[in-house]
Amino acid sequence: MQGVGFRPFVHSLATRLGLSGHVGNDVHGVFLEVEGTTAAVERFLVSVTEQAPPLAVIERITTDELAACGSGSFEIVASEAAGTRGTLVSADSTTCADCLREMLDPHDRRFGHPFVNCTNCGPRFTIVRDIPYDRPLTTMSAFAMCARCESEYHDPADRRFHAQPVCCPDCGPRLRLHDAAGVVLPGDPLAGAVAALERGEIVAIKGLGGYHLAVDATNQDAAATLRKRKHREDKPFAVVVSGPERAEDLCVVGEDEQALLTSPRRPIVLLRARTGTALAAAVAPGNRRLGVMLPYTPLHHLLLRQLDTPIVLTSGNVADEPIAYTEQQARARLSGIVDVFLSHDRAIHMRTDDSVVRSFRGREMLLRRSRGYVPQPIPLAWDFPRHVLACGAELKNTFCVAKQHHAFVSHHIGDLENHETLASFAEGIEHFRRLFEVDPRLVAHDLHPEYLSTKYAQGLDDVELVGVQHHHAHIAACLVDNAESGPVLGVAFDGLGYGTDDTLWGGEFLLSDLVDFRRLAHLEPVAMPGATTAIRQPWRMAVAHLVSAYGQHLPAELDLLRRNEQQWPAVADLAARGVSAPPTSSAGRLFDAVAALLGVRHAINYEGQAAVELEQGTDLDERGSYPVTVPAGGEPLRVPGSDLVRAVVEDLRAGVAAPVIAARFHNGVADMIAEVCTRLRESTGVSTVALSGGVFQNMLLLERTTARLEAGDFRVLVHARVPTNDGGISLGQVAVAGARDRCDSAVLPR
Structure with a gap:
């Protein structure tokens, strides 16, 4: 990892142990030679790992014995830029305690300096234009170091020894x-x-x-x-x-x-x-x-x-x-x-949003992986035979490039719905290709033909395209996130994704490994009246689910229908006839429908808002649960969400409070997932479940589903290092493309 003060650390350690030699950067990482007594060299090798700088990530150390040179000192030598790049670039890091003390010390020359940094902190990824990570290849090249900063930069005993963004009030930025x-x-x-x-x-x-x-x-x-x-x-x-x-x-x-x-x-x-x-x-x-x-x-x-x-x-x-x-x-x-x-006046080379995390059972869970985490790679247990680019999804887009045993998931790009975001997506891919010297021969993409990420992939020349089904990518990402390869029972619940049957999926139970999957069960498809309009107006999904549950005899006394009395008959007609109403098995749209039925949200201003507010308004003490009748046989099993909708309606008619109904609905979904997985374990023998998809950002659902599965003796995999939402899709696509390229398909008989 470059930009973490590793060379100065090695210099100081070697000098302290009386060793001679040199250390430098090349395209593979850090190279060094040390010469001294056997005991000193052995102590050096142990200390390199145990005392490494706080930002350093040591993946492996390889050593060779060389003939003694008789050199009398230890030096940091010039970086070498030739060869195939294998080095890593550090993420941006918060101001360290030492720099903070200097900035707040009225007697320090960096007092009040808003750009103070050292080898242990400061900007890295956002200022790097190319590697090796040296000042001329960063946006700090515009600032000539003053004499005192240059002296610190070249002093092996100084904390800013070879700190590339080193600066002070005299030499900028300002x-x-x-x-x-x-x-x-x-x-x-x-x-x-x-x-x-x-x-x-x-x-x-x-x-x-x-x-x-x-x-x-x-x-x-x-x-x-x-x-x-x-x-x-x-x-x-x-x-x-x-x-x-x-x-x-x-x-x-x-x-x-x-x-x-x-x-x-x-x-x-x-x-x-x-x-x-x-x-x-x-x-x-x-x-x-x-x-x-x-x-x-x-x-x-x-x-x-x-x-x-x-x-x-x-x-x-x-x-x-x-x-x-x-x-x-x-x-x-x-x-x-x-x-x-x-x-x-310090330029930013690569835009990067803030990362968003939460804690789940004592484990970090990323919801948006960006500043501070990118471009640190996800290490894999196997190598990619060829370089791979994965273009990700349409919403919450990230891309991913992979080579050798590293998958580099990009910073958060956003929703590919306008020219500016698409341009940012393309610029990011070119930067990662250059930074990590990736020349992708395989390009993975979503199956949805209208996604701009798919069209970008299809517009590339001289590459082999690999289409990866959206929910398979979700489960593959969860597998890689947990350093596993499957098979697992994958529960992929989200807003929607393009299925292999050209319909919109979103409430899926898959038997999955990294290479392939089988669709074992899914929520019963329901119409989306007005197609994408039904996403922006959850009340439409409520009407569609009412049509699915009650046919032509809708409970007209419901507040939702009274509120939309001029429009709902036409919407119900679209749902019943399937006109401008594509069917979807989406779990996200089911949550939307219940939110609208409870009066939580009839129209949304941001993606997932209705489901978010439904969770927020839940009575956390309620333990009641709505039952779902899981069918006895067939593949795939078609699980009726209408059972949940009818139970919600009956409680509404009985005057039960909305927070209680919301809780019973969440508990019912968790129970349903556990029951379906139990049924599938009987037929597959697989007892590990991977939970993925944007619906599992709902912490109430995730916690209660995990608890029920564990109570049923399942081993449960959830996300940590990449988001469970579509921000993790690109990692799953890369994993599937690489696994297929290795041709080691596991255990998914048709």
């Missing part, structure tokens, strides 16, 4: 504050930004991987104005606080969550929100959870120390556009949103 028209504002930029936030204004702040939009998180008017200008009606904002104790003021923070908050990766951590805090209602309306992070750049630390209040820090974009990361983009896209820009 902050600047300007208004929406680009006019530079007088005075100290940091103080000006603080004053703007205190006045309730919206400030665009240039971070590590792009611009953020910031407001005082306790100012209701400011937060509401940000929502209006950004066109983000309901989706919660993330909040940054100055330290762990301030996070405790806003949320319940367990030991595992504290570790996530304070890790060098500094992700947004989803925490259980406290009630009655000073936080503005517009920050996370109607949500039991709050996304919280701690400062991860010197600039963030300086801002929070002067403000002494939590601030909203959300991606600098409008609606579904990618995050702005150049000054030109920021001015063009954000000038209508923000009042002032707090910017600087």
Whole structure:
């Protein structure tokens, strides 16, 4: 791993042990020669692993004995750029304690410097243009080191020895504050930004991987104005606080969550929100959870120390556009949103959003894998015979490149629904290909013919295309995430994915390994009246599920039907006749339907909103459960979601409270999954279950499903290192393409 201070560490260790020789970087990683007594060399090899720098990742050490040279010193030699690249690039890392102390010390020459860094912290991936990781190949090449920084850079005893982004107030980079028209504002930029936030204004702040939009998180008017200008009606904002104790003021923070908050990766951590805090209602309306992070750049630390209040820090974009990361983009896209820009002159080479995580049973679970994690690879137990590119899905897109035994999952790209995001997708692929010297011969893609990621793959020349079914990719990603190859019973529940029968799947039970799968069971298909309109308007799915459950005799007294009395007959007719109403087995659409039946959400403003709010409004103490009749035979089994819908309707008629109904529905789905898996174990002999798909972002469902499966003596695999949502699809596609290329299919007889 380059950019983690490994060469300076080796130099210091070798010198301390009285060894001579040299260390350097090449395209394969770190190479070194040490010469000395046998005891000293053996101690060196042990210490290299045990005392490695905090950001270092040592995968393996290979050694050869060489004839003694008789050199009298130990040196860091020039990097070698020739050959096939096998080296890794470090992710960006939060400001370390040593740098933070310097920045806050009035007697230190870096006092108040918003770009302080050393070999143990600071920007890496977002500033790297190419490898080897040396200053000329980063965006810091624009800044000539002053004499004192250069002296530190070349001093083996200094913490900044060969720290490529080393800088100070004398040699830059520098902050600047300007208004929406680009006019530079007088005075100290940091103080000006603080004053703007205190006045309730919206400030665009240039971070590590792009611009953020910031407001005082306790100012209701400011937060509401940000929502209006950004066109983000309901989706919660993330909040940054100055330290762990301030996070405790806003949320319940367990030991595992504290570790996530304070890790060098500094992700947004989803925490259980406290009630009655000073936080503005517009920050996370109607949500039991709050996304919280701690400062991860010197600039963030300086801002929070002067403000002494939590601030909203959300991606600098409008609606579904990618995050702005150049000054030109920021001015063009954000000038209508923000009042002032707090910017600087260090260029960002690769835009990167913040990562989002939560804790599940003491284990980190990623919901968005980006800054702080990328481009650290997912190591695999087998090699790829050929280089592979996987283009991912349409929503929450990531791509993945793979070579040898590494899979490099990209940063979060977003939803491929506009030209800007598609351009970001293509730029990212070219950067990863260059950075890791990947020349893909195999290109994996989703089966959906209209996905822009699929069309990108099909537009490439001289490659072999590998179509991977969406839900198979979900389960394959879960397998790789857990370092397994199958077979497993894969439960893939999501919004929808294109099936091998050209219909829309989404409530799937698969017998799966990395090479192939069989569809053993699925939810009974239900019409989607108006097709994609039914995704944006969950009440349509409620009508469709009512038609499936009751036929022509719908319970007209339901509030949902009264509320939509002018439209629902036509929608019901579409569902009954299957006109402009493609069938889907989607579990996500079932959750949408129940949310609409309970009056939680009739139309959505962001993907998955109805299901999110249904979970948020659940009575956590209710243990009742709605039964589902699992059919006795047939392949695939068709599991009736209509049983759940009828039970919901009967409880609504009986006046049962919506939170209780929501809980019984969740419990019923968990029970149904466990019962179906038990039935499938009898026919397959497989007792390991992999849970994947966006529906399993629902922590209530995930916890109760896992508990029921484990109570039934199943071994359960869930996601950790890549998201269970479509952000993990590209890893699954890469794994399937590589496994098929190795031609070692396991145990899936037809």
